[in-house]
Amino acid sequence: MSYEVIDRELMFLYFKMIQEEPEGPILDIGMFLKRIGAVSRRVLDIEIPKTTVLNGVDAPGTPSFPVYEKIYDRILPSFVPEETRYALCFFLRPQDLYSEKEREEILSWCASHCDKTVTEEDVSAFGRTGTARFVNGRYNVLLGE
Numbered sequence: 001m002s003y004e005v006i007d008r009e010l011m012f013l014y015f016k017m018i019q020e021e022p023e024g025p026i027l028d029i030g031m032f033l034k035r036i037g038a039v040s041r042r043v044l045d046i047e048i049p050k051t052t053v054l055n056g057v058d059a060p061g062t063p064s065f066p067v068y069e070k071i072y073d074r075i076l077p078s079f080v081p082e083e084t085r086y087a088l089c090f091f092l093r094p095q096d097l098y099s100e101k102e103r104e105e106i107l108s109w110c111a112s113h114c115d116k117t118v119t120e121e122d123v124s125a126f127g128r129t130g131t132a133r134f135v136n137g138r139y140n141v142l143l144g145e
Contacts, residue, residue, distance in 0.1 A: 008044065011036060014090060015046035017118060018054075024087025025053040027114065029079060029106060032092050034068050035059060041071055055086075059097050081109050089114035094121060 014032055033041075034056070041048035048054060056072040057079050058064065068075060079102075089110050094103050103121055110117040117123070 010092065011043055012046070013118070014092070015043060015048065017088060017090075017116075018048050018052060019046065021052075021088045021116075024115070025055060025084065027055050027057070027084075027086040027089040028072070029057040029089065029091045030059045030094060030097050031056040031062075031068065031072070031075070032090055033071055034062065034065075035093070038071065039067050055084075079106055082113075084113065086114040087116070089117040091117055091119040091121065094119060 018026060033043075036043070041050075041054070053073050054071070055074040055076070056068070057076045060078065064075075079098075091103075091106060091110065094106070098106065107117070107119070107121060107123060111123075
């Protein structure tokens with residue numbers, strides 16, 4: 001697994017979308033906050049409220065630390081399809097974590113279980129889509145069924 005510096009814009013996108021999301025649980029596949037080395041729910045002077053339910057799916061092959069049990073409300077050790085409906089899902093930099101087949105399976109699940117899924121992956125085959133455009137690029141948004 002390679003660890004790369006994630007740009008500030010992507011961190012801003014993550015926190016801003018959580019702030020703007022109406023009530024509902026949020027799923028972070030790959031635990032973005034862990035991957036950027038966050039030690040709290042606050043980054044770039046933006047904070048995820050304690051009332052926001054934030055569940056994480058741990059990135060395969062990464063060490064676990066107790067601090068993440070305080071950041072995330074629930075941590076799944078690997079992606080296991082479940083029946084929970086999520087208001088927002090992040091699937092950021094998935095090519096670093098999952099094979100192409102695994103990414104397709106996860107996105108297929110997201111299409112039917114998440115109102116919005118933010119990713120760099122091509123989501124055109126999975127349903128209604130949109131984009132979140134920022135200065136350095138764009139992130140695809142898969143809109144749930």
